[in-house]
Every structure is written in structure tokens, then in C-alpha cells.
Amino acid sequence: MKIAIIDDLKMDREKAALFLHKYFAGNFPTIALEIDMYENGETFLHSYQPGTYQIILIDYYMDQLSGLDLAKYIRGAGDPAILIFVTISRDYAIAGYKVKASGYLVKPFAYQELAELLSLLEIEAWHQQEYIEFVNGYRTCRVFLEDIAYCDISGHYAQIHTLDRKMERTRMTFHELTLQLESYPQFLGCYRGCIVNMDHIENLDEFCFILVNGERIPIRQKERTKILQMYSDYIFMKTRKQNLWTPHS
Numbered sequence: 001m002k003i004a005i006i007d008d009l010k011m012d013r014e015k016a017a018l019f020l021h022k023y024f025a026g027n028f029p030t031i032a033l034e035i036d037m038y039e040n041g042e043t044f045l046h047s048y049q050p051g052t053y054q055i056i057l058i059d060y061y062m063d064q065l066s067g068l069d070l071a072k073y074i075r076g077a078g079d080p081a082i083l084i085f086v087t088i089s090r091d092y093a094i095a096g097y098k099v100k101a102s103g104y105l106v107k108p109f110a111y112q113e114l115a116e117l118l119s120l121l122e123i124e125a126w127h128q129q130e131y132i133e134f135v136n137g138y139r140t141c142r143v144f145l146e147d148i149a150y151c152d153i154s155g156h157y158a159q160i161h162t163l164d165r166k167m168e169r170t171r172m173t174f175h176e177l178t179l180q181l182e183s184y185p186q187f188l189g190c191y192r193g194c195i196v197n198m199d200h201i202e203n204l205d206e207f208c209f210i211l212v213n214g215e216r217i218p219i220r221q222k223e224r225t226k227i228l229q230m231y232s233d234y235i236f237m238k239t240r241k242q243n244l245w246t247p248h249s
Contacts, residue, residue: 001024001031001032001033001034001054001055002034002035002036002052002053002054002183003020003033003034003035003036003053003054003055003056003057004036004037004038004044004052004053004055004056004057005017005020005035005036005037005038005057006037006038006039006040006041006044006056006057006058006059006062006067006070007037007038007039007057007058007059007062007086008039008040008059008062008063010039012059012086012107013037013039014037016086016114017035019114019115020033020035020114021033021035022111023111023114023115023118027115027118027119029238032184032185032186032234032238034183034185040062040063040064040065041058041062041064041066041067041069041070042064042065044070045065045070045073048074050074050077050078050079051079051081052183053081054081054082054130055081055082055084056074056081056082056084057084057085057086057105058070058083058085058086059085059086059087060085060086060087060088061087061088067085067086067087068099071083071085071099071101072099074099075099075100082102083099083100083101083102084101084102084103084104084105084117085101085103085104085105086104086105086107086109087104087105087106087107088106089106102117102120102121103117105117130144130145130146130184131143131144131145132145132148132160132177132180132181134158134160134168134170134177135170135171135172136168136169136170141168143160143162143168145181145184145186145197146199147162147164148160148161148162148163148187148197149161149162149163149165149196149197149200149211149213149215150190150194150195150196150211150215150217151174151177151181151194151195152193152194153174153193154169156171157169157170157171158170158171158172158173158174158176158177160177161215163200163211163212163213164213165213165215174193177195178195181195185237186198186199186234188227188230188231188234189227190209190217190218190219190220190227191218191219191220191223192220194218196209196211196217198231198234198235200212200213201231204219204228204231207219207221
């Protein structure tokens with residue numbers, strides 16, 4: 001899950017990021033979290049693409065482009081992201097409803113206040129509905145990310161294989177498919193023309209990743225050390241997030 005924090009105060013950006021990591025590590029340890037921080041709306045818009053972020057925290061009071069104006073731009077682009085305003089006052093809550101804001105945090109806010117707000121957003125259900133979209137013949141298909149076991153290429157077709165061993169084919173190029181998945185850290189290129197979902201790797205041997213459904217996905221031997229290091233780094237970070245905020249006796 002990708003989250004953007006837009007606030008002109010560095011201390012407030014870092015505090016919000018710390019609280020978000022704590023919340024997700026304690027409540028959704030299987031969700032890989034990526035947080036980008038921006039010092040103003042202009043910097044955010046410079047690289048913004050609709051659909052990039054699932055949650056966006058916006059400081060309501062910023063110089064030049066205000067938080068509300070930024071939110072209007074985001075909604076005008078058709079972006080369904082969860083918007084949360086961070087402000088010094090709730091006086092402008094009604095204006096936030098016009099851009100379908102999910103809530104407000106009043107500075108200085110405590111961790112529990114953020115946690116209580118996030119708990120109302122049904123993040124797990126929302127996260128499970130993330131998907132990729134493609135055309136298969138005359139059909140427009142959607143596959144949930146959590147259902148993808150791996151993707152590969154066969155001739156002129158890109159293929160999406162699911163955990164239940166079903167397959168969808170599309171004339172989308174493999175590069176186009178890769179672009180849809182590259183922002184999600186659980187997907188790893190294990191050989192040319194194949195991407196595996198690391199969340200579904202159960203084991204590995206000298207030549208293959210072994211998935212939870214028993215399928216074996218080859219590892220490119222020339223890059224084996226690099227690929228295994230990337231897998232190890234992903235598991236380390238995922239485990240670290242799970243343990244970072246676990247109380248110790």
C-alpha cells in the first residue's frame with residue numbers, strides 16, 4: 001500500500017509517517033507499506049499520477065496551493081484515494097466533505113487519534129480489492145493482486161496465473177503488465193518474462209521458488225544471487241514491520 005504525506009513541516013511529516021508505520025505493523029503486518037513525503041502540493045503534483053496512492057494525508061494550511069485546492073485536483077482527476085486532512089482546526093470540515101475526505105486530524109495529534117480514524121476506514125477490505133485490469137479477447141478482466149501467483153509471457157501474450165491455477169491471457173505487452181505491478185513490492189522478476197508474487201512463496205530450492213499451491217517458478221541462474229537477495233530483503237522488511245511494534249515481555 002502506498003501512502004503520501006503532504007505537509008510543509010518536516011517534523012509533522014515524520015511524525016505522521018512514524019505513526020502510520022506503527023499502525024500498519026501492528027494491525028496489518030502482511031500489507032507492504034510505502035510512504036512518500038512531500039513538503040508542498042506543488043512538489044506532490046510534479047510526480048502525481050491518479051491511482052498511485054491509496055491514502056493521502058494533506059495539511060490543510062499550506063502556502064500557495066492549499067490542502068483543499070490540492071484535494072479538489074485529486075478528485076478532479078478521478079482518484080478514489082482515501083483523503084485525510086491534517087489541520088489546526090475542524091472549522092473547515094464541511095469543505096472537506098465536498099471532496100469526500102474521510103476525516104480530519106487536528107494538530108498536534110496523538111497516535112491513538114490516527115489509529116482510531118484508520119480503524120474506521122476498512123483498510124483490509126479496501127486493500128484486498130486492489131487489482132490489475134486488462135483485456136482478454138473481447139472481455140475486460142480484473143484480477144485481485146492477492147490472487148496473483150505469478151505472471152509470465154508466452155508468444156505475443158502476457159499471462160496472469162492465479163493461486164487456484166487458473167490463467168488469464170492478454171495481448172498487453174509484458175512491459176505494460178510490469179508497469180502495473182512495479183509499485184507493489186511483493187512482485188519480483190525471477191527470470192526474463194516472469195514475475196512472482198513473493199507473498200505466495202512457501203519455499204525454494206537450488207533452481208526454483210516453490211509456491212504455496214505447489215507450483216515451481218524457475219530462478220534465472222545468472223542472477224540467482226541478486227534475486228535471492230531481493231527476496232531475502234523483502235522477507236526481512238516484512239518481518240521487521242510485523243515485529244517492530246510488537247510488545248515484548
